[in-house]
Amino acid sequence: MGGAIRGLVKDTAVYGLSSIMGRVLNWMLLPVYVRVLPNTGDYGVVTELYAWTAILLVLLTYGMETGLFRFINKTDEREPLRVYGSILRSLAVTSALFFALVFIFLNPISSSLNYSAHPEFIAIMGTIIAVDAFCCLPFAFLRYQRRPVRFATLKLINIALSILLNIFFLVLCPLIEASYPKAIGWFYKPDYGVGYIFISNAITTLLTLVMLTPEIVAGLRARMNFPLLKRILKYSFPILILGIAGILNQSIDKMLFKFLFDDKEYAENQLGIYGACFKIAVIMVMFIQAFRYAYEPFVFAKNKNTDSRKAYSMAMKYFIIFATIIFLGVMFYIDIIKLLLKPNYYSGLSVVPIVMLGELFFGVYFNLSMWYKLTDNTRWGAYFSIFGCIMTVAIIIIFVPHYGFMACAWASFFSNLAMMLLSYFIGRRKYPVAYDLRSALFYAVVAAAFYAAAMLPDVSSLALRLTYRSILLILFLGLIYRREFHRL
Numbered sequence: 001m002g003g004a005i006r007g008l009v010k011d012t013a014v015y016g017l018s019s020i021m022g023r024v025l026n027w028m029l030l031p032v033y034v035r036v037l038p039n040t041g042d043y044g045v046v047t048e049l050y051a052w053t054a055i056l057l058v059l060l061t062y063g064m065e066t067g068l069f070r071f072i073n074k075t076d077e078r079e080p081l082r083v084y085g086s087i088l089r090s091l092a093v094t095s096a097l098f099f100a101l102v103f104i105f106l107n108p109i110s111s112s113l114n115y116s117a118h119p120e121f122i123a124i125m126g127t128i129i130a131v132d133a134f135c136c137l138p139f140a141f142l143r144y145q146r147r148p149v150r151f152a153t154l155k156l157i158n159i160a161l162s163i164l165l166n167i168f169f170l171v172l173c174p175l176i177e178a179s180y181p182k183a184i185g186w187f188y189k190p191d192y193g194v195g196y197i198f199i200s201n202a203i204t205t206l207l208t209l210v211m212l213t214p215e216i217v218a219g220l221r222a223r224m225n226f227p228l229l230k231r232i233l234k235y236s237f238p239i240l241i242l243g244i245a246g247i248l249n250q251s252i253d254k255m256l257f258k259f260l261f262d263d264k265e266y267a268e269n270q271l272g273i274y275g276a277c278f279k280i281a282v283i284m285v286m287f288i289q290a291f292r293y294a295y296e297p298f299v300f301a302k303n304k305n306t307d308s309r310k311a312y313s314m315a316m317k318y319f320i321i322f323a324t325i326i327f328l329g330v331m332f333y334i335d336i337i338k339l340l341l342k343p344n345y346y347s348g349l350s351v352v353p354i355v356m357l358g359e360l361f362f363g364v365y366f367n368l369s370m371w372y373k374l375t376d377n378t379r380w381g382a383y384f385s386i387f388g389c390i391m392t393v394a395i396i397i398i399f400v401p402h403y404g405f406m407a408c409a410w411a412s413f414f415s416n417l418a419m420m421l422l423s424y425f426i427g428r429r430k431y432p433v434a435y436d437l438r439s440a441l442f443y444a445v446v447a448a449a450f451y452a453a454a455m456l457p458d459v460s461s462l463a464l465r466l467t468y469r470s471i472l473l474i475l476f477l478g479l480i481y482r483r484e485f486h487r488l
Helices: 002-036 040-061 064-072 080-104 106-112 119-144 148-179 195-211 213-221 226-260 264-280 282-302 308-332 334-340 343-368 370-374 379-403 405-430 437-455 462-483
Strands: none
Touching: 002 040, 002 148, 002 264, 002 334, 040 080, 040 119, 040 226, 040 264, 064 080, 064 119, 064 226, 080 106, 080 119, 080 213, 080 226, 106 119, 119 148, 119 195, 119 213, 148 195, 195 213, 226 264, 226 379, 226 405, 264 282, 264 334, 264 343, 264 405, 282 308, 282 343, 308 334, 308 343, 308 437, 308 462, 334 343, 334 462, 343 370, 343 405, 370 379, 370 405, 379 405, 437 462
16 A cells, blocks of 8 residues: 555645646746736736636547546456557547637637737637647646656756746847847847747647657547447546536636626736736645646555555545645745736735635545546536535636636635545545545644744844745655655
């Protein structure tokens, strides 16, 4: 059992390397964006379009990642490549269809989203979404093959190129243009600004497609199995519904925000502040993503063993432990982290702890979600996510016009909490797992006490404040080590 958990931790760490490095390096782009882009509204454009990207990626992958892991691990499936190849062809068709529709209806889409002046933004994002949706399956196949090193290497190359291109277009090109305008005038427009963020992403996405050629060719060589694909689609469709509802929970606030205010310029500026501060809390999202990459193949493979439920319980406990460490780490050093932003973004920092706790609840919900995936009752995930989405939208529509982006943060907090509780109590009847609730409650209470102890004293000196909080964090880590990790 200990070996299985150590394997999960190891894979999470390797998968997390690409995710963590990517998020950290993207953090380094955040101060570039907020300083190079003329106003907070420009970053609002980035925030809004990437929110649409998130929901469309879920729609275009339609639960097939989970479907791959479920069917490729079935004992009666003796040809993993046939499972992979059938799904890969399906994604190829739907991604190509989406790509074509975006270009056919480019002007109406741009107009409806208030981007008539820059329809190329929509075209670029449509290309990125289509390619990313197709590439998700080769990456999932690498996870099935337990090849985290190649997975992480490809992700890191993608991230590094994206950062270099962003710096080139947003930092170096303006410097070159100021002294030698003719040298780059044939491709560079000084006033294009935010558009270069999307161009950089498009170039890196297309390169990723090329780098995944071996995995893509391997899948396309496998024979297509339509009856198998039909079964996978039937299994995965409820996951599509829960995926759409789930990502709407995380993105609908950014998609609806500017439509809830009469003053669109004010709304876009506020959305930029919220989006930038939300990005500080993204380290919790990053940890959950890294955990998910390792946990899904772990769970479906472990389901063949008799001690699987004990492994799920242990995985949940360690997830909560690491999530509380991340929460305290970010909040204890928020005075340093906020230097990524300009002072005119600081008004949004109050959303950070709320968003992080909401994401922690979502991570627990993801752990709990395995009961309906393993029992092929994925419709329950759709019910939970639809309920959470309705709750989120209701809170946003009612409270955002009065309380601004703070209502967005609380909407995510309460909806994720509700989904977590629903999944736990219904899962107890459908697929009971003896989760260590005593340890979970202990760490939650202790973390809350340490957080209060760190934030309540009014220590004016930054050095003393950071020293005091560092001591508290060390004490918290020491407590965890004494209770848990010296036994491993």
